Amino acid sequence: MTETAISEHGMIGDLHTVALVTTDGSIDWFCCPRFDSPSVFGALLDDERGGRFRVRPAGDFTSRQMYYPDSAVLITRFFTAEGVGEVGDFMPPAGEHATGNHRIVRLIRCVRGRMRFEVELAPRFDYGRRPHRTELAGGGAVLDGGPVVLTVHPVREPGDERLAEVRAAGSDLEMSLELSAGQVRGVVLEAGADGPPREIRVAEVRRLFEETTAFWQNWLAGSSYRGRWREAVERSAITLKLLTYAPTGGIVAAPTAGLPEQVGGERNWDYRYTWVRDASFSVSALLGLGFDGEAERFGRWLGDRVRERAGGSSGPLNIMYRVDGSSDLKEDVLDHWSGYRGSRPVRIGNGAAEQLQLDIYGEAMDSLFAGDRAGLPIPHQGWQAVRDVLDWVCANWDQPEEGIWETRGGRRRFTYGRLMCWVALDRGIRLAAEHGRPADWRRWAAERDGIYEQVHDRGWHPGRRAFVQHYETDVLDSSLLRMPRLGFVAGRDPQWLSTLDAMADELVTDSLVYRYDPAASPDGLRGSEGTFSLCTFTWADALARAGRVREARGAFEKMLTYANHLGLFSEEIALTGEQIGNFPQAFTHLALIDAALTLDRALA
Incomplete structure (x- = not known):
């Protein structure tokens, strides 16, 4: 049980994939060339057999992490008895082309002493x-694990050959660097390199550092947010951007797989895919910050999925896709991995894709x-596909399903x-009316009104004085916290206020919110889970809409204290306060x- 704690990580990325970096300088999760590709470094899920890329001082040290201001460039600082040093980790953005090289740059510097x-x-x-097969060449090395080949380029200056010598250790590599104050060296790890290893000068890597920080700072400058929580909001915006696959605009739910919702339990899912739900939620968040371009790109991705009309048992849309829009997500188990702190099975793929x-x-x-309200209209061909989807909804909404939480x-x-x-x-109906689009208005309106009446008749439980999870239970479900945001009920409707009170008694613990009670509503899985961080922020949102603004602000501020040292959130919070579940999670x-x-x- 030696895997580094989930919260003890920062994230870097190039808009195709990401790497997670521990507070002691180890990259212990990296999939290449895409988010949903097999892992190259996986010590996060098996410290012994997963693989890593570690840079740290020899001997005893302490460390701290920070992001370079307004960027996705991660700085890990080390403190020893002899000096202060740091590693600057970043990945230069790879652009919108699906092919090309992917570089992890590790810039190593001695700040003080040696x-x-x-x-x-x-x-x-x-x-x-x-x-894999390893070959030393050109002062660096090539590690061939076909189909992925990694090229190691040493960052050094003339005369450094003995100082920064790359050595083979079986099929792996080692290197030692003895630096004094002001000296900078490093390593560039490249996947998809066109040529052999080469020595890279420090000045060239400094230029890459400046270009990468400028990319992120220029992108973030497009934010229109000037509110009270600018640091947390902007870090969240950068996180969503890092989780976006540039060639298609698809946003992954999280960059990891197999991290448990209960340490030692079986709720260990693969989140490296684009959920229609999660990514759709991100559109309003991005539009709210002024990032229309990202919202438009996802809108095109979603439009492509709507036009494809999957036509399977899940209807014209699948619930999730790979980042390129394909739908092969067969679930498998990695039996040879021990799992994060003994949490097995370690799943890759996701069987819920067919629900x-x-x-x-x-x-x-x-x-x-x-998107339409923000000036991103649906084209004619897209409207035809939308119309077909809504006709399908009219014919199929009143049937049993697996639900938002992918119960089994x-x-x-x-x-x-x-x-x-x-x-x-x-x-x-609103889009058709506002733009004069052809539609089966009467049918859509009749079904819409029928749903409204049914939810109030059967989704409302008189004994609980609350809306409940499904029609055959009295169990509460925090997914319904979105009701006022979506306009189904008013934020101060008496039925809604009594629902909030019921949730406060059963699902909320000092502002942290559970999805539902698995013991009261069996979901086909063993064990329990932590509070769901998405639901906690949604709880704050619902309280504000109910006029309970002071309480809402308190819940929001408390939740911010559960972020890690960099402002990143995983999926859930355990009873101990530690972060659990896949990390970092776009939903949160x-x-x-x-x-x-x-x-x-509300505060304004």
């Missing part, structure tokens, strides 16, 4: 299932509606799924943005 750095490069290709989850149609339509205990008539079908039809960061925007308006 410091001896030890470098260890131990990749384990294809989740540790594929051996029927009716809510995705509402989220998709709500994001298209928000059988289909139910989930209230949230009905709510979102209401949203889908409501947004479609976009909910933070939404809640901050709502609170700013």
Whole structure:
């Protein structure tokens, strides 16, 4: 149980994939060339067999991490008895082309005194299932783990050959660097290099550093947010950008797989894909910050999926896709890995991809509606596809489904799924009316109104005085916290206020919010889980809309204290306060943005 704690990581990326860097200087998670590719470094899930790329001082040290201001450039500072040093980690943006090289730059510097750095490069290709061949050349090395080949370029100055010598350690590599104050050296690890290893001068890497920081600072300058929580909101915006696959605009739910919702439990899912729901939620968050370009690119990605009309058991949309838009997500188990702190099975792929989850149609339509309001209209061909989707919703909304949380205990008539079908039809009717688009208005309106009546008749539980998870239970579900945001109920409606009170008694613990109670509503899985960070931020949003602004602000501020040292959030918070689940999670960061925007308006 030696894997580094989830929260003890920072993230760097090039808009195709990311690497996670521990507070002691080890890259222990990196998939290449895409988010959903097999891992090259996976010590996060198996410290012994996963592989890593470590740079740290020899001997005893302490460390701190920070991001270079307004950027995704990560600085890890080391403190020893003899001096202060740092490693600057970044990945130059790879652009919108699906092919090309991917570089991890590790710039090593002695700040004060002197410091001896030890470098260890131990990749384990294809989740540790594929051996690799190592060849020293040109002062560096080539590690061939086909189909991924890594080229190691040493960063040094003339005369450094003995100082920065790359040595083979079996099929892995080692290097030592003895630096004094002011000296800078490093390593560039490149996947997809066109030529052999070469010595790179420090000045060239400094230029890469300046270009990368300028890219992020220029991008963030496009934010229109000037509210009370600027640091947290802007870090969340950068996180969402890092989780975006540039060639398509798809946003992954998280860059990791297999991190547990309960340490030692079986709820260990692969999140390296684009969920229609999660990515649709991000549209309003990005538009709220003024990032219209990112919202437009995802809108095109979503439009492509709508036009494809999957046509399977889940209807015209799948609930998730690979970042390139394909839908092969077969779930498998890595039996040879021990899992994060013994949490098994370690799953790759995601079997929930074939589930029927009716809510995705509402989220998709709500994001298209928000884009239209922001000046991103739906073209004619896109409207034809939208019309077909809504006709399908009319014919299929009143059937059992697996629900928003991807339960594996059988289909139910989930209230949230009905709510979102209401949203889908409501947004479609508005778009048709505002733009004079052809549509089966009467049918859409009749079904929309039927859903509204059914949710109030059957989704409302008189005994609980609350809206409940599905029609055959009295269990509460925090997904319904979105009801007022979506316009289904008013934020101060008496039925809604009593629902909030019921949730406060059953799902909320000192402002942290559970999704639901698995013991009361079996979901087909063993074990429990932590509080769901998305739901906590949504709780703050709902409180603000209910007029309980002081309480909302308190909940929001408390939740910010659960971020890691860099302002990053995983999926859940354990009973101990530690971060659990996949990390960092887009869902959580976009909910933070939404809640901050709502609170700013309420406080104004």
